[in-house]
Amino acid sequence: MRILRAADYRVMPWKNGGGTTTEIAVSPDGAGLDEFDWRVSMARVEGSGPFSSFACIDRTLSVLEGEGIVLDVADRPAVRLTPTSAPFSFPADLPTSASLIAGPITDLNVMTRRGRTLHSVERLAISQPVDIATRAGSTLILCQKGEAFFPEAGSIRLGPLDTLLIGPDAPIMKVEPARDTTLFVVRITAAA
Structure with a gap:
């Protein structure tokens, strides 16, 4: 991470x-x-x-x-x-x-x-704590606006445009917004 x-x-x-x-x-x-x-x-x-x-x-x-x-x-x-x-x-x-x-x-x-990796991108507008599922591979959580706090990951806090890069070792990440927050969740996996 x-x-x-x-x-x-x-x-x-x-x-x-x-x-x-x-x-x-x-x-x-x-x-x-x-x-x-x-x-x-x-x-x-x-x-x-x-x-x-x-x-x-x-x-x-x-x-x-x-x-x-x-x-x-x-x-x-x-x-x-x-x-x-x-x-x-x-x-x-x-x-x-x-x-x-x-x-x-x-x-x-x-x-x-193409042929090596696949990806998905999700926009999340949150005002309450949420659990974000990651995937085997890499997951990036970009805080577009607001602030995001990760209490179970060593109290990490992201400000606007900061990113958390997560490997396959954390299947679920709990995120708490400091205020209304928009996140982009990018999941990257190996192509089959």
């Missing part, structure tokens, strides 16, 4: 050079864009335009801040993502472009290498 503080995240350029990404976690540690098995990051999107293409990668996008974004993925119907919409999954190697709804956004990107 590791606490990942927002102040310590690594900032790096987008693959297409159009902006920057804040890397929360990557596996294996230190892996580059063409080598990771999985990667969780945030990006500030300042303008409309094409997304970077990642061969053999599956991706899930969620809006953390801002009004939202409209995604056009290949020949599929356009998808409107806002801070309250469900996370949206799509193949990262399909041509994808985005249009901002009303100004810049910050998004959460979860990417896994």
